[in-house]
Amino acid sequence: FVLVPLNLFLNLRSNYKISDIYYDLMFWNHSSSSSYPNCENVTYQLKGDLLIRELPRNLNHFLDKVSMENLHVRSGGYFSPKLCNESASIRESVAIILPYRNRQEHLYTFLQHMHPILTRQRLEYKIYLVNQDGKDPFNRGKLINIGFTEAMKEKKWGCIIMHDVDYMPLNDNNLYTCWKNPHRMIVASSKWFYQYARPYRTFFGGVAAIKPEQFQSVNGFFNEYYGWGAEDDDLAKRISYKGMHIDILDENEGLRIGKYKMLPHKEAHPAEDRLNKLEHAWSNMKKNGLNNLKYKIISKKNEALYTNLTINLLYNTSKSISLTVPQSQRKNHYRVANIKKSKTP
Secondary structure (H helix, E strand, O other), X not given: OOOOOHHHHHHHHOOOOHHHHHHHHHHHHHHOOOXXXXXXXXXXOOXXXXXXXXXXXXXXXXXXXXXXXXXXOEOOOEEOHHHHOOOOOOOEEXXXXXXXXXXXXXXXXXXXXXXXXXXXXXXXXXXXXEEEOOOOOOOHHHHHHHHHHHHHHHOOOOEEEEEOOOEEEOEXXXXXXXXXXOEEOOXXXXXXXXXXXXXXXXXXXXXXXXXXXXXXXXXXXXXXXXXXXXXXXXXXXXXXXXXOOOEOOOXXXXXXXXXXXXXXXXXXXXXXXXXXXXXXXXXXXOOOOXXXXXXXXXXXXXXXXXXXXXXXXXOOOOOOOXXXXXXXXXXXXXXXOOOOOOXXX
16 A cells, blocks of 8 residues: 555545646655655766757646656755765766746756756756846846855855856757856857857857856956846956956867757847946946845745745845844845855955
């Protein structure tokens, strides 16, 4: 006979769909042994060129299905080859940071597409979804700063991948690792008809890799780019000011393994003041970035395939300062981030 938990028994007595009961029972069984990852289907053999699987029309239980295809992935979207074999070698320890808001279908496609790739690349990795709460203008750079800060609290990651949720790699030989210099991983994208190094050579948006110490040395992103555009160019200027340059695969190899498909989405409206801010990238670098980051964590939840950080960016706060709030004073499930100031460049 099978022991069924009480909540499933109650579901059986209600007008619950059989498919719902099946998935509940399946994941109850999987979660009860989640400390022991199922590594039967884990492979480190790269495939080369890839197709992007389309989503089904009905997305009910879709992430459950993706999770069942990736039983080796631990809660929070974490995997290490050492979970399957303690003596296994790891190519790199990587934090994948996704700035995000209201892109469910893109997220589902990303998780389905990326977990097998990252596993095959023999990475220790974790996916951090940094979800901007509310309706204030989107701020990609600040969300990545927050994701970096929270990720580094958990582990001293060796590499940071800043990844827009709508870009999908088309070849798994494009390794999600860091180089000596920061590097752009999108060599050619569908947005630019797969032409090499478009829109320009120093472009550092979309998907990019940088070492934590390099990101800290430039003080991260400028925090005030609300709305679309220029935050990646600002970061590229900071990188240049610190004597580094942005690398990219050469054209022959890049056009073979560095292509990305950009999923369709509505075009964002450019921020009107972005170019004025960009002109002051050098002076802003020393005073605005990781060292004056202010935000509230509304919730942090370890989902089956990713860590979900829901963030209030404190858009109406005129001056960014560091806050420390005692645990006893935290209310309504809000948590004020205690940010240690890093050294300015």
